[in-house]
Amino acid sequence: MDFDITDPSDWPKEFGPLREIDSHLRCPICKEYLRAAMMLQCHHNFCSECIRRHLDKESTCPACRVSTSTSQLRRNVSLEEIANNFGDVRQLLLKTVRESLEPKSAPAQTLECAESMDIDDFTPQQKRRRISARVGKALLSAQRGRTHESDDNDHDDDFTMHSQESSSGRKYSTRSSTRPVLRSRGGRSETTPTEQVPNPQSASSSQTSSYSLSEEHTSASEQASPTPAKESTFKHTLVACPVCTMAIPEANTNSHLDKYCFSGKQDPIYNVALSVVETYSPQAIATYEKDGSSKSVSLPASPQRNTLRSAFSSSPVRFNGFAQQPSKLGAQSGAAPIPEPKRLPKLTYSVLNDKQLRKKLQELGLPTHGDKQLMQRRHAEYLTLYNANCDSTRPQTIAQLHKAMDNWERTYMRDLNAKDAQRRAQEEQQQKYAQELAQQKQQEDAASTDVTNLPSSQSSNSGTTGTGFVPNQANNNDVNVAIASQAAQAHKLKNADNYNDLIADIRRRQQREKDAKAKAALEANDAASAPIQPPPQEEL
């Protein structure tokens, strides 16, 4: 199984509160982190999908049995966000926590943990930490290469101190072991109080730059100009225009507003948004400040920001006046109020006939085969998935929902088939039993008739039972057997249609799968035939 199973008990005992937090962020039904957390009247929280599924069957809270209903579900957005973020940071946090508990003597292992982390999504501080780990490892291996007596080595000590620190909560502060790397990369931009790196450059730059740009930007600016002396004198005073959000020099604000924004025109000189300008190299910003956008375009921006910049500049935002502003501003910052999706209403399946239900399914783009029960289940399942999706802050697309439905359909059919097989096996067993019983009775009958035929050879006792009871009993049993086999036959006849439907359905499904496979194979062949050489090379 390839999926990742997590549990509150993953946290070490020493971190009891973390266990508590973890278990409180989980849905009591599926035991996963809350997806689209919904709160009931009784203040218990569940995944939207889980609680909807439960409320389909029963109208009580799963935790406290207070009666409730779907209409009383309320979104708990902040809890959902907490759960989402905790889930995202869980792996890293767990590693850190475990590292902090490990004894000092195993630094190599901690290094490996830090090294294997996927850092793409993490903050610069965490990146730095990884860098420190890498440096520490390199240093350690270097030491091993030399002699093993260098325990008093500065770097080694610092590194073990670093792992001690994480236990006391100051997880991400960096010490001298990180200095060799940090000095050349982001050292200058460190302004947080925990990182008091005795670096004169950092002090000077943080004092001199009146407008503090983002950390990445400063580090990027270093790459663009390797001479730090020039940079420290650089000062810029660009601000975002309160009306059109374009970057303008602070001194020009009033004239810009009077001249352009209030008259509904566009500033021909300063017409790049501040967020875009911030991604430029310092020289470009300086030029922009002086001359506007006309010249700054030709100047080199930091390489990793090029794509972002071109993405912005390819769709220049222009404002003509006040009227369009609010909506455009909203759209730009991504805060436009997305209309709440409409939840699908529940259907009263008992008043719908097959045709109507089929139509409803068709409207939703769902398959319409199968009997009414299957269609009903399918509709209910889709309703749950769809409505739960509406509650999510990270909603899926309709296509993804349909994919989930396909999956559901497959498992449902498999379950159905399994149940069917079980039922058939049971029936067979019953029939077998009935037959055996019949045979046994026949033998007994034969024996008893023998007994009645030969009364002289047997004692009087057996003779009386033989004549009095047995034929009667045998008759009864025969009747019972006949009834049982009739009932089995009737059951078979009654369900024959169902079986046939099912078999036809399965055949259709298999055919469809076959077709899809053939198509995929054809496509794969086409794709493979065009570049013949590359695939084997890649494999090698």
Add this chain to the structure above:
Amino acid sequence: MSTAVHRRMLKEYMAIQKNSATRPHLELLEPVQEDDLLHWQAILLGTADSAYEGGKFHLDIVIPSSYPIQPPTIHFTTKICHPNVHFKTGEICLDILKSEWTPSWNLESVCVAISSLLTNPEPSSPLNCDAANLLRCGDMAGYNSLVKMYTALFAMPDEE
């Protein structure tokens, strides 16, 4: 394969393995086969100072595919004399396995509930009328000796 049931059962399996030390009355709780997480078995230990003391009672647990919305089906495979357990089939009459089931329960808590049912029988809804009648008449000595006998007969295979 990664349906909700399987995920949940895997989680329960992991949690059970981790907390195995904290369950005094549960000797075993695991899937019958490693690759089928929908069929479990458990062994309950008779509580000390009760008539079931020393007995090992096997449970057969079948998880429906709609678990945890629907409760698991549990029955005793060891014969046991108890007012709420069917003597022949091993069926258990316990509200939380039927109407009072909620998805917040898990296999471990259900096993604990069954274990406590052994020491706290409910004679008003009996599946074993003989045992229940003894209890209802207040014949504790008769009831206890009956239970002890059946425990010794069926639940202590090693000592015979």
